[in-house]
Each structure stands twice: as structure tokens, then as C-alpha cells.
Amino acid sequence: MAELAVTxxxxxxxxxxxxxxxVLRERGGNVEDxxxxxxxxxFAIVxxxxSEDEPDDLRDALLAATSQLGLTVSVSRADGSRGAIEPTHLLSVYGADQPGILAGVSRALADVGANVTDLETRVLxxxxxxxxxxxxxxVCEAGDALAAGLDTVCEQLGVDHTLRTIDAQTY
Known part of the structure; x- marks a missing residue:
């Protein structure tokens, strides 16, 4: 069976x-993640x-079954690494809402080779x-560089942050 990414x-x-x-059940598909x-x-689904389906066939079936819901649907091949990615750090950022917080923090993460495995934002x-x-x-092996980069960008943005390592045995 091929792996397909459905949104x-x-x-x-x-x-x-x-x-x-x-639709997935009727077509023999199995949701793996x-x-x-x-x-x-x-509402967003990823x-x-x-599935044994071709991406276009599954997309067409989903669109037909959800036409009354007005969804935008895409299906593409997702064959790739199946290994679980375990995060090494948890970052929290809080501050006055302003444009550029996500861009600044994500650039600091990318600059030290950190891989984002989950990210949520809210305006409260x-x-x-x-x-x-x-x-x-x-996921980041360069913990000291990660901390330094986040200290710098969060100070520039005027936001507070907390970075902690995740102990895989207690997570």
C-alpha cells in the first residue's frame, strides 16, 4: 500500500x-497519522x-462525498520515512501580539538546524x-546554540520565552 497525504x-x-x-473506510484506506x-x-485535517488508491482517485471520492461541506481537499503521495520523530525540546513564547513573532522564532530555530515537529499559536x-x-x-541536537538564538530573537521581539528539554522517559 502506498502512503498518501490527505488535507x-x-x-x-x-x-x-x-x-x-x-470515505477512507469504504475505499480500504487506513489512517496512520x-x-x-x-x-x-x-476546520483543518492532515x-x-x-491506501491502494491513486491520489487523484481518492481526492475525487473525497470531494464527491463532502460536496455539501464545501471542503478544499488535496491528496498527494507521501511515501517516505516512517520513523517516529521524538522532540527534544519544548518552547513556549508569550508576548504582546505583533507581526513577525512566528517568522522571527521559526528563523532562529531553522538557523540552528532545529526541526519543528509540532507548533500551535493563539492570540489571547x-x-x-x-x-x-x-x-x-x-528536535535539536544543538541545545546551547538553540537557547542562545532564542534568547536573542525573543529579546529583539520583546517577548518572553521558556525552553526546556524533554526527557523521553517521562514524556
């Missing part, structure tokens, strides 16, 4: 997960599916004083 995005409403999952979330009133608080919050899991 679906649309206005949040009940039944999206059920509709996608039912997934992430699903609501972002700004839109799946890795083991009142509209008059919004606070940007970001939580990032990363």
Missing part, C-alpha cells in the same frame, strides 16, 4: 471528520493514509491588549 480544509461544522473517515484542528473558524486576551502565545516542539 481537507473548510468552514467548521459537524460531520467533517465522519465524512472523510467513512493525523492532526485536526479549528483555526479561525475553519492525514497520512495507507482582550482586543485592546492581545497576547500572542506559541508552543513549539522541536
Amino acid at each position: 481537507a480544509v473548510g468552514a467548521d461544522r459537524p460531520g467533517i471528520v465522519a465524512a472523510v473517515a467513512e 493525523s492532526a485536526m484542528t479549528i483555526l479561525g473558524g475553519h 492525514l497520512i493514509v495507507a 486576551g482582550a482586543d485592546t491588549e492581545p497576547v500572542y502565545a506559541m508552543v513549539v516542539e522541536v
Whole structure:
């Protein structure tokens, strides 16, 4: 079976997960990895599916079954490494909301070779004083360089951050 990457995005409403999952079941697909979330009133799904389908055939079946839900669907080949990626660090960033926080922090991570394995952001608080919050899991062997790079960029951005190592045995 080939691995396919399936994404679906649309206005949040009940039944999206059920509709996608039912198509996959009917076509003999197996969901091997997934992430699903609501972002700004839109529901987003990212799946890795083991399937005998060709990407275009699965996409067409998903579009037909979800036409009433108004989803944007894509399906592509995802054959690749199946090894689990275990994060080594957890980064939290908080500060006054402003453009450029994600760009600055992600550049600092990339500059030391850190691989982002999970990232979530939210704007919290009142509209008059919004606070940007970001939580990032990363894999990085250059812990000292990572800490130094984050200290620099977070100071430049005027945001607070916490970086901690993740002990794989207690995570």
C-alpha cells in the first residue's frame, strides 16, 4: 500500500471528520497519522493514509462525498520515512501580539538546524491588549546554540520565552 497525504480544509461544522473517515473506510484506506484542528473558524485535517488508491482517485471520492461541506481537499503521495520523530525540546513564547513573532522564532530555530515537529499559536486576551502565545516542539541536537538564538530573537521581539528539554522517559 502506498502512503498518501490527505488535507481537507473548510468552514467548521459537524460531520467533517465522519465524512472523510467513512470515505477512507469504504475505499480500504487506513489512517496512520493525523492532526485536526479549528483555526479561525475553519476546520483543518492532515492525514497520512495507507491506501491502494491513486491520489487523484481518492481526492475525487473525497470531494464527491463532502460536496455539501464545501471542503478544499488535496491528496498527494507521501511515501517516505516512517520513523517516529521524538522532540527534544519544548518552547513556549508569550508576548504582546505583533507581526513577525512566528517568522522571527521559526528563523532562529531553522538557523540552528532545529526541526519543528509540532507548533500551535493563539492570540489571547482582550482586543485592546492581545497576547500572542506559541508552543513549539522541536528536535535539536544543538541545545546551547538553540537557547542562545532564542534568547536573542525573543529579546529583539520583546517577548518572553521558556525552553526546556524533554526527557523521553517521562514524556
